[in-house]
Amino acid sequence: MTYTVTARRWKHGWGRSMPVGDSDNWMACTDRLRLRLLRADDAAPLRSVMEPGSVEAAVAQTGDRALTPWAIVLRDGGVVGFCGFFVRPVKGTTMGYGIVPEYRGRGLATEAAAAVLDWAGRNGVDFYSSVRPPNPASVRVLEKVGMRLVDSYFDEDGRRDIYRR
Numbered sequence: 001m002t003y004t005v006t007a008r009r010w011k012h013g014w015g016r017s018m019p020v021g022d023s024d025n026w027m028a029c030t031d032r033l034r035l036r037l038l039r040a041d042d043a044a045p046l047r048s049v050m051e052p053g054s055v056e057a058a059v060a061q062t063g064d065r066a067l068t069p070w071a072i073v074l075r076d077g078g079v080v081g082f083c084g085f086f087v088r089p090v091k092g093t094t095m096g097y098g099i100v101p102e103y104r105g106r107g108l109a110t111e112a113a114a115a116v117l118d119w120a121g122r123n124g125v126d127f128y129s130s131v132r133p134p135n136p137a138s139v140r141v142l143e144k145v146g147m148r149l150v151d152s153y154f155d156e157d158g159r160r161d162i163y164r165r
């Protein structure tokens with residue numbers, strides 16, 4: 001399956017501060033999806049896939065919010081998931097995603113991740129993804145967008161596999 005991805009630089013310029021609460025904060029779009037910065041009212045539709053407080057934390061972040069998770073919005077519907085970035089102080093920038101259960105299995109995570117990869121390439125953002133096995137659906141999404149297993153590490157919760165393009 002191929003996807004048409006159109007992406008644009010943040011309209012106020014990559015690296016410059018962006019206003020909070022602008023409903024037009026979209027970052028990329030695909031055949032079926034629009035990806036935009038999270039808003040406070042995304043917490044309800046995303047409660048099954050995001051940690052409590054994480055939407056609020058992303059919205060409250062000051063300065064450039066491009067490297068935060070983005071909402072996945074159906075072009076003809078509502079918010080069905082998130083896909084975007086998490087900046088880890090020690091480990092660097094990672095890409096993560098989640099699709100609300102009733103919308104899984106339709107290729108939406110793959111379509112969103114492909115758009116985020118495209119955006120990262122255009123904007124020179126280096127990132128990795130990590131998966132705690134077993135998570136075959138997530139591994140498959142990463143493989144479908146061309147990421148490959150490059151490393152693993154162990155922490156207090158077990159193994160984590162690192163994927164890169």
Ligand SMILES: CC(C)(COP(=O)(O)OP(=O)(O)OC[C@H]1O[C@@H](n2cnc3c(N)ncnc32)[C@H](O)[C@@H]1OP(=O)(O)O)[C@@H](O)C(=O)NCCC(=O)NCCS
Pocket residue numbers: 049096097098099100103104105106107108109110111130131132135136137138140141
């Ligand atoms: C991982 C997740 C985002 C996938 O979302 P999705 O929209 O269903 O993903 P897609 O439809 O784009 O692709 C899923 C792929 O995994 C495959 N898959 C799903 N369950 C699988 C399983 N148990 N074993 C093997 N493959 C599986 C699907 O068949 C599909 O591959 P295909 O297109 O080759 O058939 C979703 O399951 C989710 O939100 N999980 C909970 C959050 C999570 O784990 N996030 C990732 C953290 S690393």
